[in-house]
Amino acid sequence: MSATSRHDPVFAAVDLGATSGRVITGRVGPDELVLTEAHRFANTPVRLPDGLRWDVLALYQGMLDGLRAAARTGPVASVGIDTWAVDYGVLDSDGSLLGLPFHYRDGRNTEAAEEVLRHFEPQELYAVGGLQHLPFNTVFQLAAHRSTAQWEAARTLLLMPDLLVYWLTGAVGAEATNASTTGLFDARTGRWSDALIERMGLERSLFPALREPGERAGILLPHVAAFTGLPADTPVTTVASHDTASAVAAVPATEPGFAYVSCGTWSLAGLELDAPVLTEESRAANFTNERGVDGTVRYLRNIMGMWLLEECRRTWESDGTPTGLADLLAEAARARPFAAVVDPDDPAFLAPGDMPSRIDAALARTGQAVPEGAGGYVRCVLESLALAHRRTLREAAALAGRELRRIHLVGGGSRNELLCQWTADATGLPVTAGPAEATALGNVLLQARAHGLVGGLTEMRGLVARTQQVRHYSPQGDSGAWDRAADRLTAHV
Numbered sequence: 001m002s003a004t005s006r007h008d009p010v011f012a013a014v015d016l017g018a019t020s021g022r023v024i025t026g027r028v029g030p031d032e033l034v035l036t037e038a039h040r041f042a043n044t045p046v047r048l049p050d051g052l053r054w055d056v057l058a059l060y061q062g063m064l065d066g067l068r069a070a071a072r073t074g075p076v077a078s079v080g081i082d083t084w085a086v087d088y089g090v091l092d093s094d095g096s097l098l099g100l101p102f103h104y105r106d107g108r109n110t111e112a113a114e115e116v117l118r119h120f121e122p123q124e125l126y127a128v129g130g131l132q133h134l135p136f137n138t139v140f141q142l143a144a145h146r147s148t149a150q151w152e153a154a155r156t157l158l159l160m161p162d163l164l165v166y167w168l169t170g171a172v173g174a175e176a177t178n179a180s181t182t183g184l185f186d187a188r189t190g191r192w193s194d195a196l197i198e199r200m201g202l203e204r205s206l207f208p209a210l211r212e213p214g215e216r217a218g219i220l221l222p223h224v225a226a227f228t229g230l231p232a233d234t235p236v237t238t239v240a241s242h243d244t245a246s247a248v249a250a251v252p253a254t255e256p257g258f259a260y261v262s263c264g265t266w267s268l269a270g271l272e273l274d275a276p277v278l279t280e281e282s283r284a285a286n287f288t289n290e291r292g293v294d295g296t297v298r299y300l301r302n303i304m305g306m307w308l309l310e311e312c313r314r315t316w317e318s319d320g321t322p323t324g325l326a327d328l329l330a331e332a333a334r335a336r337p338f339a340a341v342v343d344p345d346d347p348a349f350l351a352p353g354d355m356p357s358r359i360d361a362a363l364a365r366t367g368q369a370v371p372e373g374a375g376g377y378v379r380c381v382l383e384s385l386a387l388a389h390r391r392t393l394r395e396a397a398a399l400a401g402r403e404l405r406r407i408h409l410v411g412g413g414s415r416n417e418l419l420c421q422w423t424a425d426a427t428g429l430p431v432t433a434g435p436a437e438a439t440a441l442g443n444v445l446l447q448a449r450a451h452g453l454v455g456g457l458t459e460m461r462g463l464v465a466r467t468q469q470v471r472h473y474s475p476q477g478d479s480g481a482w483d484r485a486a487d488r489l490t491a492h493v
Contacts, residue, residue: 011079
């Protein structure tokens, strides 16, 4: 691939994940798509007396520092922001933030979800939003929040990327792919559900007008331009601000019948559809219908993902156990296959803390022996994730009436060769792994499309396929062993 020209437009992608944030610059030209990391910073939640919060001020400063670094690389044509979903900040009538946003892993959400479901039938919520039931969905977080004194002053609700766009530009709006994760968005119409918002006892004025990926949100405020060194007329472009939506937009699929797994802290496994699946069977199987680019539907299920492995590593590190990933994976490859399997979506695994002990407890409940050594735990996690990918994608295909031909595994998990190979083995489908930076690529490509440099999803994905390195994994080994492990896990769930 030839180097991009210094005259090609530079797009700054702000990509905030659950543990770190980055500002990445992207150059897009004919048959060229190159990313460069300008700045990386930690995303460290803080536990206050009233719960677990995001340090959004530190994230904002990290973003500004990253944009200043990006400005030094050359003229920046646009800025786009993506983050995780469901979490939000609220503004008062002066436009000031009321407290640090709560973290979706805060314990308040479970009780609030139970309270909401005492007043709403699950079928009723699903018929509107089509969301997988997760205790941290925005609709449940709001039920917890509105009982606080702070809520009395709330006038505007902004999801995390929309809050950061507001601080950059002063413009208020709600990007549609992220709004679709709230439980207050109508999956059929692609608009806010006024009826559900009213029934929840919420003010409709809290929810800003929706924006679609590709729209201009605004230009930088003067003090932002002065600090970053970016021109004052630099536009902030609305991208698919839910990081999974940006990642799916950059899946390098050139053929129909593909499934995707966007694998990082979470594994988001599913299909891209033209319309939501709102059947009772879909609800019972706990699938979500979230908005994608160009009105598509991301029909998927959230799986706990690499969170289990990273929490294991944090626990071992605090105990002084070596946690180098390469050594752990090599040890896992040597460990006994299928010695133990768990359901990654066991609610016991959701909160931060001692993950190996919680895996031990789950295995004890299901009559299984604990793994031998750190490698045994890693193998347990990765085989369990591969089985969860298998179960989820097969159910999605059946519920949507699709036949699957290939899995595209993107995100950080695509670097994990064991997970990629075992996903192929478990599902019996070929796996194309990569790009690891799918979210940032999708962010950059949507900005480039707004500037007329690339066309629709097919053209964007074709560009990714031609320019980014991927690996291919074919199913191998004993498929019967995976069948038996799946049966064993099903019996335990």
